[in-house]
Amino acid sequence: MAKELKDLTKRSEDYSQWYNELVVKAGLAEQSAVRGCMVIKPYGYAIWEKMQQQLDKMFKETGHQNAYFPLLIPKSFLCREAEHVEGFAKECAVVTHYRLKNDPDGNGVVVDPDAKLEEELIIRPTSETIIWNTYKNWIQSYRDLPILCNQWANVLRWEMRTRMFLRTAEFLWQEGHTAHATREEAEEEAQKMLNVYADFAENFMAVPVVKGVKSANERFAGAIDTYTIEAMMQDGKALQSGTSHFLGQNFAKAFDVTFVNKDNKPEYVWASSWGVSTRLMGALIMTHSDDNGLVLPPKLAPIQVVIVPIYKNNEQLAEISTHVEPIVNQLRAMGISVKYDNADNRRPGFKFADYELKGVPVRLAIGARDIENGTVELVRRDTLEKSVEKLDGIAEHVRDLLDDIQANIFKKALDRRTQITRTVETYDEFKTEIEKGGFILAHWDGTPETEEKIKAETKATIRCIPLDGDTTPGKCMVTGKPSARRVLFARNY
Amino acid sequence: MAKELKDLTKRSEDYSQWYNELVVKAGLAEQSAVRGCMVIKPYGYAIWEKMQQQLDKMFKETGHQNAYFPLLIPKSFLCREAEHVEGFAKECAVVTHYRLKNDPDGNGVVVDPDAKLEEELIIRPTSETIIWNTYKNWIQSYRDLPILCNQWANVLRWEMRTRMFLRTAEFLWQEGHTAHATREEAEEEAQKMLNVYADFAENFMAVPVVKGVKSANERFAGAIDTYTIEAMMQDGKALQSGTSHFLGQNFAKAFDVTFVNKDNKPEYVWASSWGVSTRLMGALIMTHSDDNGLVLPPKLAPIQVVIVPIYKNNEQLAEISTHVEPIVNQLRAMGISVKYDNADNRRPGFKFADYELKGVPVRLAIGARDIENGTVELVRRDTLEKSVEKLDGIAEHVRDLLDDIQANIFKKALDRRTQITRTVETYDEFKTEIEKGGFILAHWDGTPETEEKIKAETKATIRCIPLDGDTTPGKCMVTGKPSARRVLFARNY
Secondary structure, three states, X not given: OHHHHHOOOOOOOOHHHHHHHHHHHOOOEEEOOOOOOEEEOHHHHHHHHHHXXXXXXXXXXXXXXXXXXXXXXXXXXXXXXXXXXXXXXXXXXXXEEXXXXXXXXXXXXXEOHHHEEEEEEEEOOOOHHHHHHHHHHHOOEHHHXXXXXXXXXXXXXXOOOOEOOOEOOEEEEEXXXXXXXOHHHHHHHHHHHHHHHHHHHHHOOOOOEEEEEOOHHHOOOOOOEEEEEEEEOOOOOEEEEEEEEEEEOHHHHHOOOEEEOOOOOEEEOEXXXXXXXXXXXXXXXXXXXXXXXXXXXXXHOXXXXXXXXXXXXXXXXXXXXXXXXXXXXXXXXXXXXXXXXOOOOOOHHHHHHHHHHOOOOEEEEEEHHXXXXXXXXXXXXXXXXXXXXXXXXXXHHHXXXXXHXXXXXXXXXXXXXXXHEEEOOOHHHHHHHHOOOOEEEEEOOOOHHHHHHHHHHHOOEEEEEEOOOOOOOEEOOOOOOEEOXXXXXXXXX | OHHHHHOOOOOOOOHHHHHHHHHHHOOOEEEOOOXXXXXXXXXXXXXXXXXXXXXXXXXXXXXXXXXXXXXXXXHHHHOOXXXXXXXXXXXXXXXXXOOEEEOOOOOOEEEOHHHEEEEEEXXXXXXXXXHHHHHHHHOOXXXXXXXXXXXXXXXXXXXXXXXXXXXXXXEEEEEEEXXXXXXXXXXXXXXXXXXXXXXXXXXXXXXXXXXXXXXXXXXXXXXXXXXXXXXXXXXXXEXXXXXXXXXXXXXXXHOOOEEEOOOOOEEEOEEEEEEEEOHHHHHHHHHHOEOXXXXXXXXXXXXXXXXXXXXXXXXXXXXXXXXXXXXXXXXXHOOOOEEEOOOOOOOHHHHHHHHHHOOOOEEEEEEHHHHHHOEEEEEXXXXXXXXXXXXXXXXXXXXXXXXXXXXXXXXXXXXXXXHHEEEOOOHHHHHHHHOOOOEEEXXXXXXXXXXXXXXXXXXXXXXXXXXXXXXXOEEOOOXXXXXXXXXXXXXXX
């Protein structure tokens, strides 16, 4: 492990390589035998589970319930909403048969041509269509509304270029699908969930995000408005981290879902949908980690504190363990996840490097001398600062330190983003600045044509029209036409 | 809702119809637009979530970690283990293409023939093959063992006859896959997890189960030994509720997974796998429920207590609510899930019928008169007994009552099973008795031929060779050949 750690490419050498290596070496995920699909390993999955638990809690606190809808979607459903099919048709995995049979030539099994489906089934790339086909039966009157459902599921989009967590063919996510009696309520829901996502990103992942609205070019296929949270990675590229969509009545019309309103008149139902995925793992890794490995926010770290005994013989280990045990118990009573690593098949130096690689926020090391002095050696993962602390009161100290680390890595990421966010006036300036990475706030005339020109010439896209910040109007940096306000540009993942 | 309830078919009229209706009317699940696939509705999913949480806790307490492996499996993987492919090839959904395109004739979208996969992919019916292909890279030495992974996932088996929860094409489950250095350890693991399943079934679902080993005919495709827990439904049919498999070195050999043992010699790895699924929902429903609807064990009920106010005007409601609030808080502080249903759009009678249908274990009703008298009306769902209780100390009373209900419905199910389990000596007697349903303990000569004959003639199968109980040898009821011990027969789901 210590050797593997040394082999980790530095961020300054090759950021992309550093990321790919870190994902594997820290035991988060690995490529599978199936193109574009990853295996999420136990340590990576443990972080995802902590994310899930917190998000699920937040969804339930905002009145949502979980449900489960089919993995497979009839091909014809996808076609009902014109923009939706346009957006997803090119990346759909298609089930055409339901049986294998022995190869008549004796070469294993082959697809049984007699078991061809009458209508092909698509593995869900997202579930609006199958869910709105279901909601049709659930909704008759305004009294049946709102419906506030969420689903934790796997989805599949046959992407050409994949990267672990950031863009994989199959990924895990949650998708909320809500139905409302009024336009206002559906819009409010989309915004409410955007705020839940931002709250989660900033206060649990310690990842600062910009909340905004997508331009027409970047909208979800089938949405009226797409809201987004945009995070900034250490290499100056943006990462879209979560989206919520106001879908208007598009899917209600596509699946003929109407309700009788309070005035006893039929009306199409209003909709929202919203999702975050295992892509958040990518945002988490790339925001905080360093050349020594992962740096995890304490609130999402599977192991928050590790204690390593330093001993020469079993007698010393026994003595140390006597002192460690009450600390472990105290920390657990505080709800802190702690591991006492007294395994004797790896040396302390190996363990230190391993837990650094895995991003454990606080490491305590205790030797015989420490016991004599009533002290313990403490290393915090975010700064790698080493200190000697009193054993007496160490649990309280660690508890406070975890809060401090959580706040510190958020501040560090926020400071970095602030520094890397600039305002430019001219397109020339924009072209120079975009090469340096980061967010750029600039005026844009609001047309898809100008946006596409900028993308073609600079590889930068409009990440969002921010909901907060400066709303002074101006002139488009490219065309000179009027601009309602500055929008946020960046190159992105 | 009250009307819908009245429409529920009685168990004595048509048990199968009663089940199908109950699943839909209680809001647990419904058929989807996709053949054999169901939609799990919020109330059904909430019960499944409670099952998941408890099982996940038990898996982690026994040292397992969660991970996630791909949904899609290369067809060739399935063929590596001869019995495995034989068992699953006939029910595999096959992905053959990865793209749709606009129909040149203008009729929506069609499968793009240019996007044909070189090798077809199977939607996992179970994940032994893809997981053992992954484990190959994880295991070099005995120091890498054991691997104790579990996965919560959806799987798909193209069944011809489906029934909600009991047998659906897609279903949700967990599948544990473990790798060990010795045969003994892998066998021990399979037995340990069988005990975890039995513990969960009896102490959380309140469903008594018989633990046993499957005969060769009923073994998992690719296993050396399959262990099972078998439950008995109210209609006298058995339901296999969970299985764990000792896989020997079959998958290690198929995927060439070896390790260097302590003597520095290469050896194939030993394996187990084990799973329970949303089928458990079927066992839960069919074991306890009655003609009035669901009966849920308190430990898995999403709502454990419902409180319904009986009032004539808003003033009365306000007065009642003042008294209810502290009770709600007290119950919540005890960790009891309680709902105060003060919605004014449904009358108390409707609410009573609805919560009965949904199996809420305890219902409290409070009116103005009750407030005066310091009393509350209580109905327990399992017996439908009504009583008047003192408001003072009601929270403690309800807490104890929930324990009592949990114990009572288990006892009821156990008594029913005991009564319906008989020992027979002759095949004639067997043929008569099997018509009455229930478990039958009889002697069998241990051959697949005799087992098949019995199945063909009576529709009964060997549910298991029990791990406990009478082990006296005897003579096969069919052939008269020696029998090692009585085995458990039943007709089954």
